[in-house]
Amino acid sequence: MGTAKLLSAIHFRPIPFIVQNSLQKLQIGKTQYKPYPKSLRNLATDLIKSYFQKGLTEEAHKLFDEMSERDVVTWTAMISGYTSSYHHTRAWTVFCDMLRNGVEPNAFTISSVLKACKKMKSLSRGTLVHGLAIKTGTKGSLYVDNALIDMYGSCDSMDDASMVFEDINAKNCVSWTTLIAGYTHNGDAYSGLQLFRRMLLEEAEANPFTFSIAVRACTSIGSDILGKLVHAAVICHGFESSLPVMNSILDMYCRCGCTSEAKQIFLEMSQKNLITWNTLIAGFERLDSKESLYIFSQMESDGFSPNCFTFTSVVAACANLAVLYCGQQLHGGIFRRGLNNNLELSNALIDMYAKCGSITDSHKIFSEMSCTNLVSWTSMMIGYGAHGHGKKAVELFNEMVRSGIKPDKVVFMAVLSACSHAGLVDEGLRYFRLMKSYYNVTPDQEIYVCVVDLLGRAGRINEAYQLMETMPFKPNEAAWVALLGACEAHRLPSTVKLSALKVLDLKPNRVGTYVMLSNLYAAVGKWGSFANLRKLMRGTGDKKEAARSWIELKNQVYSFVVGDNIVFQNGQVHEVLELLVIHMKEAGYVPNLDSFLHDLEDGT
DNA sequence: CTAGGGTTAG
Known part of the structure; x- marks a missing residue:
């Protein structure tokens, strides 16, 4: 019986005992022909692999259990199967079982289990495997070395990654790309680009993978100047035809705010896929939301069908523009396409309805979600806060904690802001204290600004000022602006003057501050100072846009x-x-x- | 049986 035939027979209805029968039948020949056991194992291994590809991990496990003889290849098939189907811990367990059974791992095994360590972000286990690789002599295989670089890179251990890399005498393209990616994902894109430069200088062979990660490094730095250099290198190497590379270049121009470059690249691209459109739409959602809706309509007339990525961006665009009717229409489209169960998309819808003034619709979506994450809760709380329902935001926070989700900095900003707008000062202060002592979240500058705002809005200007003096940061512009707003609202001319002057000191061109200060002078009848200030204002060259x-x-x-x-x-x-x-x-x-x-x- | 890349939310 041929392997292909057997595989196709179990394709739709995997019944392990039938397989077992087939295997037993094959075993009849065992005594006559020596090679049979080996091919038998190969066949079983093929089956295991096939089960994993179909997502039938349980079937693979059963078959593996039923096998009387297992070699390295079989064990490795199990390990790599579990790793690529996101069961990293089980992959590790199988690996340990294998060692206990006295089977020596080969290069295939080591690189597979390193991938599991990488996914688990377990540096300790990865280091253990590194040692084992040396002991078994599999270190030196390019696959193993590259997997080591990748593992160390994912476990925030770039020094080790770099050490393994420099030790390889015949580095290949994957070695270079993996290390560059490691630096970039670790927030050290400059080192990544430096390595990329060295790679080009050493005339190592680069492929599309290398270029897209180099472009990504420029994106994370936010430098279109470096991005343009890499773009030029892409053209020199003839990778303009690679869709992933061009998509990442498009993303780079969008995120660096280069609107015209992004549009030009997009028009010049000879082939486009859904990701191309999504990248452009997501980019313009941040730069010019109205334009992103226009691009979306073009995409549909171009014959592309939007997916959840597309909808997430255009729904966010509606939120920015506060266009409820448009958002509702998109919601209908999402429903028709059956995308209403997507987590990220639902989160975007919560935010959209809240920003468009329909908090009940936000809550309806939130309550009907089959699974939620931190962002879902935060969006809902920010919505309640903006609508003045501070109490509900606080209740939601407690409910979230009870459901086992750990709060982060942004959630606390949502709570504090909700308390601030609802006048729940003491409640807000309580959470500010709990944040450090109970939830172990260190407040940063932004959090302190929230608390200054909380106290200021309630008219507790002295406490707000005291907090600014004692906080572990030098008060920034935002802090002074919060205090300034509070003083103005509570009509405290002397403190307005103090904080206004501070803001002007930190940001001399902020026209709004001049306006506040000149109004203050006018209110107390100091017309000379008023006129002077208005003159100064014109000199800043920064015109105040009319409130729209x-x-x-x-x-x-x-x-x-x-x-x-x-x-x-x-x-x-x-x-x-x-x-x-x-x-x-x-x-x-x-x-x-x-x-x-x-x-x-x-x-x- | 083994290694690297492109789009999403507060």
């Missing part, structure tokens, strides 16, 4: 600034705005017209 508001009405977004005659744009918009003003007055809102008057005098 917008309203979405019947699938159309209308934006306007002070003084726009909205009746001309659309009578209905005007009506809606009038209604809003009535509601606001009913709710007791008294507009602050202090600064408004001065702006009129200034003629702006």
Whole structure:
């Protein structure tokens, strides 16, 4: 019976005992023909491999258990099967069993188990295997050495990775690429690029893999200048035809903010795939959300079908633009395509609905998710915070902790900001203390700014100022801006002046600060200082953009600034705005017209 | 039976 035939027979309905029968039948010939046992094992190994490829790990395990004779190849097939199907710990267990059974590992085994160590991020086990590789003489095989580089690189041990690399006398392309990737993934992209340069100088053979990781290194540094150099090298080596390489170049230009370069590359690319479109759409979501929606419509008319990556970006674009109707339409498309179970996409939808003002829809998505992660909870809490439901955000935090998810820095920023906007000062301060003492998260500068804001908004300016003095950082611009806003809101002219001057010291061109300060001078009748400051402001060359508001009405977004005659744009918009003003007055809102008057005098 | 690369969220 041929292997192929046997394999196809069990393809759809794997029944191990049938296989076992077949194997036993084959064993009849064992006494007559010596080579049979070996081919028998080969056949079983082929089966194991085939089971793993189909994702049938249990079947592979059963067959392995039923085998009377196993050689290195069989053991290795199990190890590499488990490793490539994300059962790293089981791969390790099999490896240990193998050693206990007295089977000596070969180069195949060692590189497979090193991959498992890499996935487990276990430096201790990886180092153990390194020693074993030396003992068994398998170190020296390029496969083993390259796997060692990769393992050390993934376990944040770049010195060891580099040592193994330098020890190889016949380095190949994989050796170079793996080490470059190691540096880049460890946040040391400069060393990665330095190595890449050395590689080109030594005229080692580079392939598309090498170039895409080099481009990625430039992206993580955020340097389009280096990126352009690598791009030139790509052209010199004739890898412009490689789609992965061009996709990473496109990503690099997007993330470095080079809008026109990104567009040009995209237009010039002779072949594009879904990843190409997704990269461009994701890039423009960050740079120009409106444009990313336009690109999305082009993609569909170009015959590409969006996947969850695509939708995640365009949903985020809707969140940035606060266009609810558009977001709802996308949500419909997501549902039709059955993508509504994707974790990242659901997280983006939570954020979108919250930013578009529909917090109930955010919660509906959140509550219907089959699995959630830290980001899901955080998005929901940020949504509640922005809608003024500080209590709900805090409740959610406690529920999250109870469900066994460990909070990180961003969650605490969400809690603190929610407390700040809901006036839950003491609650916020309690979490700030627990953050260090109980959750073991070290507060950074951004967290301190949140707490300054928390105290400031509540009018506890002195405490806010004290915290700024005692925090382990020199107060940055953001901290002073938070204090400045608080002082202004609580009408404390002397502290406004102090903090405004501090902000100007740290960021001389911040026009908003000049505006606040000049309004302050005007309020106390110091017209001379007021005029001086306004003059200074013009000298900064940084113009304050007029504050823009917008309203979405019947699938159309209308934006306007002070003084726009909205009746001309659309009578209905005007009506809606009038209604809003009535509601606001009913709710007791008294507009602050202090600064408004001065702006009129200034003629702006 | 063995090694390296391209797109997603707070």
